[in-house]
Amino acid sequence: MQNHPKKFFIFGIIALLALAGCAAEKPQETATAVKPAVEQAENVLKGKIAGKSNKAKSISIVVGKGDKAKTVMLKFDDNTKGIEFAKKGSAAIIKYDVKDGEKFATIIKPKLAKLPAGVTEIKTEELRGLYENHADMTVIDARPASRYAQARLPGAISIPVPEMKMGKETVLPANKEQLLVFYCGGPT
Amino acid sequence: MSTTNAGLAKKLGYKNVRVYLEGEPAWSKAGYPTYTSKGYIDTGNIVLIDIRASHKAVEGRIKRAVSIPYDDLEDRIDDIPRNAPVILYSDDQEEATDAVDDLRSDGFKHVALVPGNYAGWVSAGGAIEIGPIASTEIRWQRILGKGEVSVADFKKATDGGDPNVFVIDSRTKEEVAELGIFKNTTNIPLDEITSRMNELPKDKKIYVHCSTGARADMAYQELKKNGFDVKFLLLNIEEAECDCEILRP
Numbered sequence: 001m002q003n004h005p006k007k008f009f010i011f012g013i014i015a016l017l018a019l020a021g022c023a024a025e026k027p028q029e030t031a032t033a034v035k036p037a038v039e040q041a042e043n044v045l046k047g048k049i050a051g052k053s054n055k056a057k058s059i060s061i062v063v064g065k066g067d068k069a070k071t072v073m074l075k076f077d078d079n080t081k082g083i084e085f086a087k088k089g090s091a092a093i094i095k096y097d098v099k100d101g102e103k104f105a106t107i108i109k110p111k112l113a114k115l116p117a118g119v120t121e122i123k124t125e126e127l128r129g130l131y132e133n134h135a136d137m138t139v140i141d142a143r144p145a146s147r148y149a150q151a152r153l154p155g156a157i158s159i160p161v162p163e164m165k166m167g168k169e170t171v172l173p174a175n176k177e178q179l180l181v182f183y184c185g186g187p188t
Numbered sequence: 189m190s191t192t193n194a195g196l197a198k199k200l201g202y203k204n205v206r207v208y209l210e211g212e213p214a215w216s217k218a219g220y221p222t223y224t225s226k227g228y229i230d231t232g233n234i235v236l237i238d239i240r241a242s243h244k245a246v247e248g249r250i251k252r253a254v255s256i257p258y259d260d261l262e263d264r265i266d267d268i269p270r271n272a273p274v275i276l277y278s279d280d281q282e283e284a285t286d287a288v289d290d291l292r293s294d295g296f297k298h299v300a301l302v303p304g305n306y307a308g309w310v311s312a313g314g315a316i317e318i319g320p321i322a323s324t325e326i327r328w329q330r331i332l333g334k335g336e337v338s339v340a341d342f343k344k345a346t347d348g349g350d351p352n353v354f355v356i357d358s359r360t361k362e363e364v365a366e367l368g369i370f371k372n373t374t375n376i377p378l379d380e381i382t383s384r385m386n387e388l389p390k391d392k393k394i395y396v397h398c399s400t401g402a403r404a405d406m407a408y409q410e411l412k413k414n415g416f417d418v419k420f421l422l423l424n425i426e427e428a429e430c431d432c433e434i435l436r437p
Binding site: 125180 | 190210223273
């Protein structure tokens, strides 16, 4: 019986980690990272920073996905660690204490994206170099089609995540040796 | 999201898969051009600018483009709404990317190019206009986002013309003491909003403002969660657009 609540917590955390965004992670890859957080599950928030006000010393963070998404407001002060990671739009993990019914952020950490096995990161300048050298590559925009329509990288094609899951990969090159570069809206 | 797709591609057997985690925002920030789609140019709520010389625009331009030759762009930069998505085209790629860089350096956040410039548009079968240019005035209206109140509705409420609205100023007491407060407005600093909800009428609409909209947005989220009929003003209240009357201290 002892096991049940714990399992439930792990499930909850996995659900939180599955949040949309560049930082989206796959459950099996995060299983190891989940453990330390489990003990303090009720005092940790993971999600996207919706706003920060230095004047009001408040941060708001959106946790949960889709219809279950909700915004949580926390206070911070000079003792809050990692306040620089509370940037609007970035994914963050916030540990907090509850004082007088209000949440006080104690530690803020950036939520880093995990790369699937065998996949490596590419940085701006290297990518720019590949463009300059007309490298044989396909650049794929994983954001929703509307965002792709507004502003995309040169020559990028659009495959939003849901479409990739449904098999739109048919638009990918037949040559499986060719370099594929996926991008989205970044961590910020 | 990009990592999810990369994982799926890997499973499909692609051997050489990489992820540009920093994504489109970093690409733009580094000064490199981004491109837009035909449908967005046709129907998006954008400012489309033809930066070629005027006579070329007269000979043929993308439908609904405003002609601002690159040489005049600097002089006209303040006519372009800062929060509008701006799409540019030229017949010279270098000039086009220079213009993107100029606008971004000036603080424009959403600037992109027409793929292939004017020639690319024509060869893609895009709609064009030919003939004299009647006006180079830029008309663009921001579409209100979720939870936003229009400046007109907000002004009506602070003017006292809408008794069904309760207006909250979510700035700090110090800011209000120094700068004054709008008429018909109650100061509840953002950090007090949770503890002072009992002061708010449940049967009225609530509008929240601050100095730029950031705190108002947070207060909006908090009040909405607690069942209030609330909207917020996303505007720097120092802008001329909001000429609501202020009670000076």
